[in-house]
Amino acid sequence: MIFFILFFTFLQTETPNIYSYKQINLDNTKDEPLKANFFDCKNTKHEKCDENNILIEHLGRTFTLKPENEKVLPSIVSLLNKYKAPPQNIKEIVENLTSLESKEDPEIVSIRSGARSFAIYFVDSNEVDKITPSTLPNISIFLSSDKKLAETLDTPFPGIYGFNASERTHYRMKPTESYLSNIYTILIPILEEVTSETIKHYELCQLPVFYIFVSQKDSESLMKDLKPIFLKYKEKAKGAVVFYKQEKTNLKHFGISEEQLPAMINLTNKKKYKQVGLTKENTENFLENYFSESLTPYEASGEVPEDNSKRNLKVIVRNDYKKYYEDIKKDIIIVFHSPYCRYCVELKPLLEKLADLYNKYASKKIVIGTIDMVDNDMPEFTIHGFPTIYLLKGKTREAILFDQQRSFNNFIEFIHQNGYNKINLNKYLDKKEKEDL
Template sequence: MRLSSALALVGLAATSLFAGVQAAENSDVLDLTQKNFASTVNGEDLILVEFFAPWCGHCKALAPEYEVAATQLKAKNIPIAKVDCTVETDLCQEQGIQGYPTLKVFRNGTPSDYQGARKADAIVSYLQKQTQPALTILNAETVADFSASDKVVIVGVLPADSEKRKILLSVANKLRDDFTFGVIEESEDLKAGGVVLYKKFDEGKNLLEGDFTEESLTEFITVNSVPIMDEIGPNNYAKYMDAGLPLGYLFVSTPEQRTQYGPEVEALAKELRGKMNFVYIDSAKFGAHASNLNLKESWPAFGVQNVQNGAKYPVDQAQDLSIENIKAVVDGVLSGKLEPSIKSEAVPEPNDGPVKVVVAHNYKEIVEDQSKDVLIEFYAPWCGHCKNLAPIYEELGEAYKGSDIVIAKFDATANDLPTDVPFQIQGFPTIKLRKAGSSEYIDYNGERTKDGFVEFLAKEAVNKFEVKVEKKEAEAEPVQAEDIEHDEL
């Protein structure tokens, strides 16, 4: 059910909308608790809820953006709220919250994950799209304003009973979270039977040519909605990840470097549109991201990331950064002939401690040993949860020493995963069990106690090994993962 657009009811709705729900002083963000959560989210056509922890750095960064969005959306009769998971632990467990912040959109009580960026304008735009029909019916008076209403707008010129309109509606329903769609039966300015994508960058608009199918229309939108070469940052990072195309980064530290190297790379980006995306990245702000591409922090620099499997292809920094060297790497990536760069710590010698140390170069030897069950922790040295887990994990390793159940750890900041591993690390610590005789990985989501791990392994491991556990009264650390910051991208 969509939010009512009857203007006569807006004043009354604003008066009664938040009855029984308290917002913090001078805040338009509602505070929800176990007592008022169900009645609030079930009573709203649309509401955004943030599940947070006060100590979480990402939550602190989001807070001012969230406040701005709340004020703007309140005027549009769209409430947004928050839940403190350090207080409302049962409620957050019921909602399946495993990391902070988690944002969920509730439609009449039914949740879905928020897919937008964590900036005020992105939050407002995302929720406004949720209140609109997937496909807005336009006329000669409304089409011009509608076409300029968002950064990317798709308009079809299609008869009401045509098969093409059904196709446009189907695609609009699938992509409504990301784009604004409209349709008009006929227009003097637009080609009948076609689709035009309006955008506030590059050439301004694109016309769909060739086949008109769900697949071709989706590809047309996906390709043309991304600028030929944009500046990457927090607002659009997720969009490039979701696009699925290899991503080429040009790191520059000065306007002069951008002027010198940008035009040739932009020409390459235009030539390869639809095959690879290209972006500028400000090394003054996000230079640490170079290590994620196995590049040194020396500018300018260029590297390509396969966003689907995490493979990295840096341009050799021992050579001058030339368009020829960039093209050689790009061509190698697209042809599949270039081997990815693998970052790895040295293989530890010896490696006979209670917890096996896994690095990129011994990953397959240890983790994919089919005779063993392997419980592996993917961690970051700076992660507070990982530090708290360390002594428990060492004790666990001692308990299983000499068995066919291996307890292992992998510093995911200093080593690359093999590209054929069927997952990427989204938070720290991430703990998985790779069963003996199988390529399957099972997520560990239990309590981070010795008891919790032992019970899990007794149930899930193929190899059986009895470990006695002394029950302790100490409270287990909440199960949650610290978000990977992607160097603030």
């Protein structure tokens, strides 16, 4: 038994072996020498030598590379050195995650007892270099190339098997673009209160997040009802509970009112989906319809001012945006703003003056308007800050971003150069109007 423990420890710490007919210089790397053993197949024949491939082997894990792909060798060796192979009895451990006395590695003991979360990356030669080495304090990560082992754990290959110790939950997932996001999927609770510190973790797992707005007094019973539902979707979604506070939560932005709580919101690809008056039944239906792509997105829209027809600087809202967009004879200047943006407030007098002049000389060729992004959803546009200004070209409706200093002359030249109607306002202005500008 003692010999087995010592042998197991030795196996877990030995360095990878590289078998290659092509000479590999272990010291010739950008960062540090490769921690590996090199077998020169030209001079020392070995049963594992392959004239067509570089073979990397470590603790029963085997990867092959074409000689022309040698550049990824350092990253593979680094991963093999960083991540242990899963214990040989990992299937038995998974099936019996209970507390057992053992003289194994303390890390394995904590995994066996179900006290520590863990994950296994199952990868082949094409997939292994997609993994970015990472260390997280509350999970053990193993690396395996064993397709049969993945099958015994009912895990896709390539794929990730994971166990969340605190929730006693198993995960079996296909890899995402970032393997690390799969680890966060395992670690992040299925349904919990979200805080300013934990909200960033939801972005890292790259799963759809369903934000549940509820009063604190009703949260415990609601979470108890919804937890089994989210458990069904554990590899597809996360539930984040937000305790509603009137002074801090802007429900209007999500198109819900306090009377409609508890409510659930999802924001995906600039689209909003909502369910108000949450119950077990409508939550399950909502998630089912979401993943079958049969939900209609909710789009918030502000109100059109009663005197908007008399204004030269139009207030455009979600519900009447189509009217302006479909009038393709006209160029459109749209200023996306927020009432809380100081620069937007300072820009408004200039916009009003500009709109007055274009209405006077080219009212049939151009519209200038503003959209309040607090009250309106405009997923068609990429908005990184306020104000953001686009010209929608007449006829084609190509969207062209205005990214210059916000001055009269720059706006006039931008519209002249980029608009479909090529309006040159300067040729209409009299001497006094030019002086006023």
